[in-house]
Amino acid sequence: MNSIRELNNIITSQKDIFSDFSLKKVLTNSNTPSFNDILTLETEKYKLMDINFSGEALDKVSSGQFILGNEERVKLLNGLKLAKSEGQSKTAFISGKSVYLADVVKNEIFDIINDAQSGKNVIKNIDSAVII
Numbered sequence: 001m002n003s004i005r006e007l008n009n010i011i012t013s014q015k016d017i018f019s020d021f022s023l024k025k026v027l028t029n030s031n032t033p034s035f036n037d038i039l040t041l042e043t044e045k046y047k048l049m050d051i052n053f054s055g056e057a058l059d060k061v062s063s064g065q066f067i068l069g070n071e072e073r074v075k076l077l078n079g080l081k082l083a084k085s086e087g088q089s090k091t092a093f094i095s096g097k098s099v100y101l102a103d104v105v106k107n108e109i110f111d112i113i114n115d116a117q118s119g120k121n122v123i124k125n126i127d128s129a130v131i132i
Contacts, residue, residue, distance in 0.1 A: 053109050
């Protein structure tokens with residue numbers, strides 16, 4: 001099994017994940033994409049290196065409230081691996097001005113909070129916090 005450092009090197013050496021997705025790759029025989037084509041594209045696009053997103057978190061990412069670049073995705077993936085190795089289940093990942101709430105067992109980000117919202121939220125039912 002790869003160590004976190006090896007995994008980080010592999011991931012950061014790869015090109016941006018989003019550049020691999022285009023509607024042309026999932027189009028059926030017609031020139032107009034079907035609902036299924038678009039759904040497949042969006043689902044794969046936001047799986048982000050084995051990190052799943054709940055509907056609420058996915059809405060925030062797709063609306064542009066949060067930009068997840070390669071560096072942020074690598075941090076989240078490494079944080080999830082670290083929290084899982086420590087036996088945690090619900091974790092808050094603190095990164096810059098954002099907090100990512102995750103179910104570590106499912107590898108799922110279930111909510112994202114930014115600095116503008118942070119004064120209005122109480123984060124409950126987490127067992128750990130990781131600064132990434």
